[in-house]
Amino acid sequence: MLFCLGVHFQTNKNQSVQEYILTSDPMHLDYILLFSVGLLLFFMLLYFFAYLDARGRKDPKPKKYPGISIIVPIWNEEDTIKETLGCLVNIKKKYAGDFEVIVVDDNSTDNSYSLTKELANKYKFIKLVTKKGKKGKAESFNEATKIAKYELVACVDADAFPEEKSLEYIVGYFADEKVGAVTTKMVVKDPKKLVEWFQHIEYLFSNFLLSAYGHLESIYVTKGPLSVYRKRVLKKIGGFKGIDITPTEDMEITFRIRKAGYTIKNSIDAKVSTRVMPTWKKLFWQRVRWNRGSLINFTKHRDMMFDRQYGFFSMVMMPIITITISMLAIVIYYLIFNLINILVNFFVKMYWYAYLKIIPNPFIALQRYFEINFAYVVSYLIVIIAFAGLVWIITYAVGFYESKEKLKIKHIIILILTPIIYTPAQIIFWVSAIILQLTKYKSRWR
Amino acid sequence: MNDSNKKLLFKALSATLAIMFLSLLFANLIYDWKKSNMDADILEIYNKSLDLKITNNFFDSVSVDNNSCDLIETQLTGVADLLYDIGKKVNLASEDKSNVSDLIALQKQYVYNNLELWLRLRKENSLCPQYRRNYIMYLYPYNCNECAPLETAIRDAKDKYGDELWIFSIPKEINIKSVDAIVDYYGVNYIPAVIINDKVIYEQDIINNLDMYMFDYNGEGTIE
Numbered sequence: 092m093l094f095c096l097g098v099h100f101q102t103n104k105n106q107s108v109q110e111y112i113l114t115s116d117p118m119h120l121d122y123i124l125l126f127s128v129g130l131l132l133f134f135m136l137l138y139f140f141a142y143l144d145a146r147g148r149k150d151p152k153p154k155k156y157p158g159i160s161i162i163v164p165i166w167n168e169e170d171t172i173k174e175t176l177g178c179l180v181n182i183k184k185k186y187a188g189d190f191e192v193i194v195v196d197d198n199s200t201d202n203s204y205s206l207t208k209e210l211a212n213k214y215k216f217i218k219l220v221t222k223k224g225k226k227g228k229a230e231s232f233n234e235a236t237k238i239a240k241y242e243l244v245a246c247v248d249a250d251a252f253p254e255e256k257s258l259e260y261i262v263g264y265f266a267d268e269k270v271g272a273v274t275t276k277m278v279v280k281d282p283k284k285l286v287e288w289f290q291h292i293e294y295l296f297s298n299f300l301l302s303a304y305g306h307l308e309s310i311y312v313t314k315g316p317l318s319v320y321r322k323r324v325l326k327k328i329g330g331f332k333g334i335d336i337t338p339t340e341d342m343e344i345t346f347r348i349r350k351a352g353y354t355i356k357n358s359i360d361a362k363v364s365t366r367v368m369p370t371w372k373k374l375f376w377q378r379v380r381w382n383r384g385s386l387i388n389f390t391k392h393r394d395m396m397f398d399r400q401y402g403f404f405s406m407v408m409m410p411i412i413t414i415t416i417s418m419l420a421i422v423i424y425y426l427i428f429n430l431i432n433i434l435v436n437f438f439v440k441m442y443w444y445a446y447l448k449i450i451p452n453p454f455i456a457l458q459r460y461f462e463i464n465f466a467y468v469v470s471y472l473i474v475i476i477a478f479a480g481l482v483w484i485i486t487y488a489v490g491f492y493e494s495k496e497k498l499k500i501k502h503i504i505i506l507i508l509t510p511i512i513y514t515p516a517q518i519i520f521w522v523s524a525i526i527l528q529l530t531k532y533k534s535r536w537r
Numbered sequence: 538m539n540d541s542n543k544k545l546l547f548k549a550l551s552a553t554l555a556i557m558f559l560s561l562l563f564a565n566l567i568y569d570w571k572k573s574n575m576d577a578d579i580l581e582i583y584n585k586s587l588d589l590k591i592t593n594n595f596f597d598s599v600s601v602d603n604n605s606c607d608l609i610e611t612q613l614t615g616v617a618d619l620l621y622d623i624g625k626k627v628n629l630a631s632e633d634k635s636n637v638s639d640l641i642a643l644q645k646q647y648v649y650n651n652l653e654l655w656l657r658l659r660k661e662n663s664l665c666p667q668y669r670r671n672y673i674m675y676l677y678p679y680n681c682n683e684c685a686p687l688e689t690a691i692r693d694a695k696d697k698y699g700d701e702l703w704i705f706s707i708p709k710e711i712n713i714k715s716v717d718a719i720v721d722y723y724g725v726n727y728i729p730a731v732i733i734n735d736k737v738i739y740e741q742d743i744i745n746n747l748d749m750y751m752f753d754y755n756g757e758g759t760i761e
Contacts, residue, residue, distance in 0.1 A: 129553060129557055132553050132556060133549055133550065133553040136548075136552045136553055136556075137545060137546065137549035140545050140549050141545055144541065144545060307542055307545070308542070402539070402542075403538045403542045406538050407542075436682055439682035439683070440682050440686075442683075443682060443683040443684075443685060443686050444685065444686045444689075446686075447686045447687075447690075449686045449689060449690060478556045478559070482556075
């Protein structure tokens, strides 16, 4: 429908030819884009006000320290496992309650097993088990949950490094019996490459979103690097679902925790640093998996939409997220429409150059693109986008503040590059995810 | 949904509507400012054109010999200067397409003055051999992909001949009767086309044999 609307705006048979030429500019095509920007502005402001409302909130101090079983699923993690377990050893020193670490090796082919074994021999609270069942992170976690001794179970990725006091900040929430899971803020560990810096900035922004979602009781991902669950709840809902059901088990489980009548909280002060995808190719496949996971999970649990018993999440957030995903259709339409226009014009021009046997002058062709007089290029859309951009910058600033990150020149450069490089890349990830989902291409966890 | 979240929702909605309204207000102010600037430009061009026409008519009527080559040359350069100013304004206005009616008005002024200059050039070419210049009248349709190579060829010719060659670019669909009259008079049956020194030429010839239609062409790519 939206696709047809866009075309309709551009062609009006009553216009004379010269009017058609003069009016076939973005102003007339962009009413849909204007609507989209308005919606995004609304979402951003909602999150921003929620964040302001939540400011000053503190993690509840635990009256008692419940026992925690930390589960670390591993598969070929020889580069990071030692450091991750080192962080957990430090946490154990600070944590007042009972504590165990269960490392589940999914039949690694590198030195992960022997490195972990070394540490397990040194520290009694570290257990190493070899996976028996099907491959996958969800299955590893479920198997470990069965042998976990304590009431709380935490999931820690093998390339994640939780801060020493993280668990102290988290466990206080579980005094409320209605809390089913608690998740944390994430930052990127030592970003070096450009692609890692982009993800770092993205994670900082996601920390702002997490605070807002938390206040709106709408957290829909319990992050893999560090999230804590009540074991009783996990048993009740049947644990994590495997790759054959969803490629993003940490998102899917939040829907079922809600359906079981529990809430999900976010810790204010707990923080975990994690490694991120070091190459664009790896990032592409990770994001395709995440995005396909979103599509699958929202479709699978669509029965929750507008169901009052799930509160703000089902009444507002689910529709908002669904609309945001749908708005991608508009962006894709714009890209395809403009690309076709450019290609058709280019090939027709080339045909005429070839037909008339003349060599085109690229300098003159390029010159036109630089002749824009900016004093005249101001429209309604640009003003509104400027406002939306301002709100966007403020939310990023809040993300920095939330993540206790010091602002550096590099951050600003990456922030400027984000809408030019990273945002278009994210659109490509989404388009690919939609295509692969529609063609039922098999998801891969690794 | 609890009351505090409901409040947040309404707060965000109000702020969004307020920002969008404010944006429209700002954009309207900018639009009005631009429009009044453009209106002033059009009026100024219109007045200048009229002024120039009256001045030229005045000299035509008071001169002993209104076919004097010096007088024709002076009048010709006066129109050319004005045309140059209008051309710059049309280029600027073309970048901002929000003011369509004003842009068409400005473009029409540009075409009128082009035609005025062309008529004077033809007169000078027929009466004053010492001032004779080549001209290309380029008639093009809007949104023309096949025009790109023609425009390249015309630009190349302009680079080659410099001030010896004057170019008149006329959009055929501008809806001006004098343009239609010229098209009919020269029997132009396909657009894009060019009229070089009163001869209608189509695509292939423009590219390959343009030199042949120039005055005083010596066959070696230069004018004697």
